[in-house]
Amino acid sequence: MAMRKKADPNNMSFLDHVEELRWCLIRSILGVLAGAIIAFLAKSFIFDTLIFGPKRPDFITYRYFCQLGRWVGIESEFCDPNFNFIIQSREMSDLFSAHIWTSITVGFVIAFPWVLYQFWKFISPGLKSNEKKYSSGFILISSALFFIGVVFGYYVIAPMSVHFMVTYDLSSEVATQPSLSSYIAYIRASVLASGLLFELPIIIYFLTKIGLATPEGLRKNRKFALVIVLIVAAVITPPDVASQIIVAIPVLILYEISILISRIVLKKEEKRKRKIASP
Template sequence: MAKRLANPNPEKEMSFLDHLEELRWHIIRSTIAVVIVGTLAFIAKDFIFDVLLFGPKSADFPTYKLLCRAARFIGMNSFCFEELPFRIQSRTMSGQFSAHIWTSVTAGIIIAFPYIIYEFWKFISPGLMPKERKHSKGFIIIASFLFFLGVLFGYYVITPLSINFLGSYRVSEEVFNDFDLSSYISLVRASVLASGLIFELPIVIYFLTKLGLVTPEILRKYRKFALVIVLIISAVITPPDIASQVIVAVPVTILYEISIYISRAVLRNNRKKEKEKANEQQ
């Protein structure tokens, strides 16, 4: 492993190779964090699989109970069942071990996300103004909060809706659903990670506005197109029924509207700083 370069003069501009060296160490530390947390998740196999992963296929899952009560309140019997009509199987010799490994890696990425964001911020912070660096803690907290909020939304909303629809869907009574373990885990993983990343939209808009690539006017002008994109994303990460897509589209649309206000606030602060700088030069 190469020795890390020391930078005795922080104000001195770093070369491209120096930046690559710094980035390499940030990636290494993030990877180590994922490996450590992933190892703990590997050890906690029973909780990860029996409670978390296979929880959404149980009739006792909180989402199903809530939806069942809501359905009965309006005189329907949807989401009220004792058992979903499918089984999970592993059809390859290494199937269960591979699922264990990759699920542990995914858990490591999710749980270590705040530290990964911290390393990302440490890499980009030297290029920011001193006042902007002071908000690093706030950035890490907000980005982590949005990500975990998206993960919870994916786990408690998208995942059970997808499992209930796809697990109950039949083209004929002659066909019984026997899902492969990797297929089931992929659905849960995609639902959770996709939601976590989608909920980072305000953070993405913040940086795009900082770079001058996005303005509130552009976001408002293309709101209709954004709504179409939101519906497409909702259709991709949810089962193909209108109710599920609407449930997913609503929070994403709200995040888009919040992003407009964030972009406006960033632009306002930039103009204020430019005005103060102009006054100082006079």
Template sequence: MTKKIGEPEKDMSFLDHVEELRWHLVRSSAAIFIFGIIAFLMKDFIFNKIIFAPKDPDFITYRAFCKVSRFFGTDGLCIDKIPFTLQSLEMGEQFSVHIWISITVGFIIAFPFIIWEFWKFISPGLYEKERKGAVAFIIVSSFLFFVGVLFGYYVITPLSVNFLGNYSVSELVERNIKINSYISLLRSSVLASGLIFELPIVMYFLTKMGLITPDFLKQYRKHALVIVLILSAVITPPDIVSQVIVSIPILILYEVSIFISKVVLKNELKKELKNG
């Protein structure tokens, strides 16, 4: 039997595993903290150029949608303004927002390192051939996460800001939005998308653990479609166009997950035949 990389000479106790996990978490937290401090010091750029950019009608996403709309001979997707004003109603609200945005940015930037720490924690339980895939795992996981973050920022956030910012039950109601509410919408859209795009990686490990199979994923494809639509309705404005735009990449990721599950299962069967 092939020896596992990093296999200890004696089995580690539960407390030893907990201690090892603790240090991985400490190093990951330290990375988030360091990048968070850098983000904290770049306040003007992060807030004026990134955080508040989707509130500007000239934001790249709105211009792209407008061009698509005009291509089909209509101005239906073009917007002139987003009629709401951001305000701070609590003494420490802006400082609190600054702190949490810095932590969020720190987490996003440090994600590859966090994934590396996760890999080091599970690597002692892997075989030599599997351990060689460390670089590929980190690159693919980070790539999917960053693509998800960009999708959340450039697609979900503008759709949400535009729809909710223009929605009104009456002209008597002024649109004065708390800054914390706006930041929460942006943060949840970005992080949720980043984590959702990790679906193929999750399916890879679930297949390796024998918890799912390609046939299982195919059998429940219709159920997955319903879940995707519900998920899209939760993280996007309640309109059909937004939900369809968000649903498409998630469904593509689901189909990719089926393919990955097939490959993993095929490799596992080959390994069993070889060892058998």
């Protein structure tokens, strides 16, 4: 098989860029599939330990919030969660479909640094030499933020969502017996949404680089950002104020960090322009 020759980035046509993008997507998909295969083979750990962990009354989050409540003198509902429910499979293909799609989701999480590397490899030819040297830092920081968000989503948002939805009482005539697909959808949405939310500093960095964000604008629109953060928190968490505040606080901290990053980037850009303009 003939090896695909690497095109010169400075002399690439539109079709060459499309071809490079195609290979970038292929390599990313292969990375996700590799992670998915690992997750598929680790079925017991993925489902029994991770996926179904938040449905157990002794889950670490419930124990922690119980101790926290007692520390402040409040008897929390997390101390004795009434989790008398069974997750049901209502369709013939539910089990197999859940296994496949959960494996793909876990594969994406595992392969996230690889996908980022492929993305950076695609756009790096258009960057300046001084920008390319930060590629490793970009991949490391972005991956770290994503994984921190995933952990936060799994240990905070997901169990709080499960606890609220399962213990919510409408009538004694109705028992909560969620389907497998709806339960996994809650866990998946909580984890992935949180992981992507934690990418906010990286997004602000690039928006500042292309001139769409400034520290002054971010500070000026802080109150609007607060509203947006609360709306997002309301979407990905149970509809109670405590859960929304717990989710909103780290996102607001990330927003303040983003303002600092924007200011640093802008100062470096101004310094670079002055250096070029000086004789």
